[in-house]
Amino acid sequence: TPAVSLTGTWYLVGDFNGWTPADANYQMTVEGNWYVFKNFTADGQGVKLVADSNWSANRGGTFVAADEAIAVVQDGPNVAVAAGTYDVYLSADASVAYFMTPGTTPAN
Numbered sequence: 327t328p329a330v331s332l333t334g335t336w337y338l339v340g341d342f343n344g345w346t347p348a349d350a351n352y353q354m355t356v357e358g359n360w361y362v363f364k365n366f367t368a369d370g371q372g373v374k375l376v377a378d379s380n381w382s383a384n385r386g387g388t389f390v391a392a393d394e395a396i397a398v399v400q401d402g403p404n405v406a407v408a409a410g411t412y413d414v415y416l417s418a419d420a421s422v423a424y425f426m427t428p429g430t431t432p433a434n
Contacts, residue, residue: 365411
């Protein structure tokens with residue numbers, strides 16, 4: 327499988343940061359074919375994944391459980407992540423996200 331070129335910057339957004347897009351404190355980094363944010367503390371409220379400050383690229387979906395794939399779509403619902411600490415992974419094409427147990431990674 328050829329490497330996927332990741333372009334752009336993604337951020338976590340929610341009540342925890344006043345729904346402020348492009349908040350450097352919640353900027354995801356790149357690891358392989360994933361955008362990643364480690365040790366995210368979810369407050370039990372909604373979370374969105376946003377790629378810019380004007381919300382033109384934002385992804386949401388339905389949280390089921392830690393370590394389970396979440397299909398995320400443009401303008402999808404806020405992801406109601408259970409309170410806890412997670413390593414967050416967003417696929418290169420921004421179609422799937424994971425809220426993983428810290429220190430674990432999604433199956434490729």
